[in-house]
Amino acid sequence: MTTEEEVKKKTKGFSKGFLIVLFLFLLLITVFSVITHEIVFEKETSFDDTIYKAVSSIASPALTKIMVVITFFGSRAFLLPAYLIIIIIQLTKSRTKASLGIAAVALCGGAVLFLFKGIFKRERPIEPLIAKATSFSYPSGHSFSAFTFSGIIMYLIWSTNITKAWKWTWSVVFFLFAAMIGLSRIYLHVHYASDVVAGFCLSLAWLASSYYILRRVKII
Secondary structure: OOHHHHHHHHHHHHHHHHHHHHHHHHHHHHHHHHHHHHHHHOOOOHHHHHHHHHHHOOOOHHHHHHHHHHHHOOOHHHHHHHHHHHHHHHHHOOOHHHHHHHHHHHHHHHHHHHHHHHHHOOOOOOOOOOOOOOOOOOOOHHHHHHHHHHHHHHHHHHOOOOOHHHHHHHHHHHHHHHHHHHHHHHHOOOOOHHHHHHHHHHHHHHHHHHHHHHHHOOOO
C-alpha cells in the first residue's frame, strides 16, 4: 500500500469514526437537553410521577433491603477501590497509557457531573427510604458513575481475546448492572426518574467523546 493510499484510508477511518461519535454525542445531548428543559425548568412532573408510582407499587421491606445493597455499587465507597484495582491491573500488564486513560475518564467525569449538579441545583425527592443525600439531584451521580464504570469495563472486555458471544454477554450484564443501580435510586426515592435518565445520557455522551479523544491521541 502506497503512502497516499494509507493517508486516504486513515482519513476515511477518521471521518467515519468522527461522524459516528458526533451523531451519538448529539443524540444523547439532545435527549439530555429536552429532559432539562421540560422537566427541570418547566416543572413537568408527569414522567417522574408515573415512574415513581410504578416502582412504589412493588415496594416491600425485603426489596428495600436488596435495593440498598444494589445502590451501594454506585457509591464512591465501591467505585474508588474498584477503579484503583482496575488501574493496578493495567499497570501490572504494562498498560500505563490505558491506566492513565481510565483514571482521566473517571476523574474528569466526576468533575463534569459536579459541574452540572451545581448548574441545575435541583432538590431531591422528599421522604427518601435511606439517609437523605446532601448533594443536588440532577443529574443522578450514581447513574452517571455506574454507567461510566460499566462502560470502561465493557471497553476492557472488548479489548480481550474472548469470543464475541462472551463479550456481548458480559456487556449486557454490566449494562443491566448499571441500570439496576439507576433503578435503585428511583425506588429508594433519592432521585427522580428523569435524574437517572439524564445521568445515563450524560454518561454515554461522556464515554463516547472520551473514547474518541483517547483513541485519537493513542492513549487507548
